[in-house]
Amino acid sequence: MSRYGRFAHDALKNNQLTPKKRFGQNFLVHRETAEAIVRAGKVTASDTIVEVGVGLGALTLPLAAAANHVYGYEIDSGIVRFHEQQKDLPENVTLIHQDILKADFNEIVQKCGAGLKILANLPYSISNPFIFKLIDNAHLIKSATIMLQKEVADRLSAEVNTKDYGVPTILLASVATVDRKLTLKPAEFHPRPKVDSVVITIDFTGGPKQTGPYDYTLFKHIVRSTFNQRRKTVINTLSRANLFGVTHKEDKKTNKELAHRALTDAGIAPSARPETLLFSDFVRLAVCVEKLQKEAK
Numbered sequence: 043m044s045r046y047g048r049f050a051h052d053a054l055k056n057n058q059l060t061p062k063k064r065f066g067q068n069f070l071v072h073r074e075t076a077e078a079i080v081r082a083g084k085v086t087a088s089d090t091i092v093e094v095g096v097g098l099g100a101l102t103l104p105l106a107a108a109a110n111h112v113y114g115y116e117i118d119s120g121i122v123r124f125h126e127q128q129k130d131l132p133e134n135v136t137l138i139h140q141d142i143l144k145a146d147f148n149e150i151v152q153k154c155g156a157g158l159k160i161l162a163n164l165p166y167s168i169s170n171p172f173i174f175k176l177i178d179n180a181h182l183i184k185s186a187t188i189m190l191q192k193e194v195a196d197r198l199s200a201e202v203n204t205k206d207y208g209v210p211t212i213l214l215a216s217v218a219t220v221d222r223k224l225t226l227k228p229a230e231f232h233p234r235p236k237v238d239s240v241v242i243t244i245d246f247t248g249g250p251k252q253t254g255p256y257d258y259t260l261f262k263h264i265v266r267s268t269f270n271q272r273r274k275t276v277i278n279t280l281s282r283a284n285l286f287g288v289t290h291k292e293d294k295k296t297n298k299e300l301a302h303r304a305l306t307d308a309g310i311a312p313s314a315r316p317e318t319l320l321f322s323d324f325v326r327l328a329v330c331v332e333k334l335q336k337e338a339k
């Protein structure tokens with residue numbers, strides 16, 4: 043066992059801390075790996091970093107050595123108590139006992155300054171809701187370098203027309219670009235997870251080329267409704283997505299006609315399946331649906 047691994051093991055044992063599955067507690071056991079994640083995040087001496095899930099501090103310490111300041115969020119009161127008793131975190135680390143999913147990103151910006159830089163060995167238990175939180179707060183974030191279960195990273199960086207391509211891929215592509223950095227084996231953690239992990243950097247400054255204005259809420263609704271039934275054709279799901287204010291049963295035909303028009307106006311084959319459509323196709327579709335909605339008023 044590495045020195046880091048022995049440290050994690052002993053720290054947990056001596057403080058009656060059992061790794062909690064519900065908090066996704068798989069602690070890093072190699073210092074070099076933690077340092078590689080900091081390098082992947084391109085952390086510089088002037089950076090203020092937001093770390094999600096401080097744990098025993100495996101990533102926090104190299105982050106604190108490389109950055110100006112680290113605001114570390116941790117949900118587990120046992121771990122927070124451990125750091126308070128040990129006083130082991132450097133002075134430029136502020137430990138915040140809070141569930142990151144409940145945190146207000148505007149308040150985090152007030153603490154950390156504009157353009158958040160986030161690093162995390164992300165607890166697997168929150169990876170999906172956390173990604174959607176990042177998407178919703180994209181305008182406040184510069185980059186997020188995060189470690190995820192490989193299958194989640196595969197979904198976020200999936201190519202069009204593959205089984206992994208879906209709602210998270212498209213919504214993330216609408217605000218950012220994704221770059222895969224490292225693949226880590228289960229032996230990098232204590233306790234060992236069952237699957238490989240991947241570190242990705244999500245760059246919120248390198249989002250898609252300007253597509254012109256479109257209704258983002260409508261775009262999201264269309265993406266979610268079509269992928270809800272990913273085996274069906276887009277004309278099928280779009281006609282049932284309550285887009286055109288036609289609710290009477292007998293007006294099924296009208297819904298289908300309007301959906302057909304929106305799709306052909308957007309240059310999309312009505313018989314297409316959602317996984318064959320690019321982010322830019324969904325944007326064009328949202329623009330055409332909005333135009334028809336306005337005409338119908």
Ligand SMILES: C[S@@+](CC[C@H](N)C(=O)[O-])C[C@H]1O[C@@H](n2cnc3c(N)ncnc32)[C@H](O)[C@@H]1O
Nearest residue numbers: 065068069070095097100116117141142163165
């Ligand atoms: C995978 S461990 C990583 C710990 C440490 N950074 C490391 O690399 O060894 C995830 C950490 O996130 C914490 N955590 C889990 N859910 C959280 C949440 N919703 N908000 C803040 N921290 C959370 C866990 O208690 C745990 O310490």
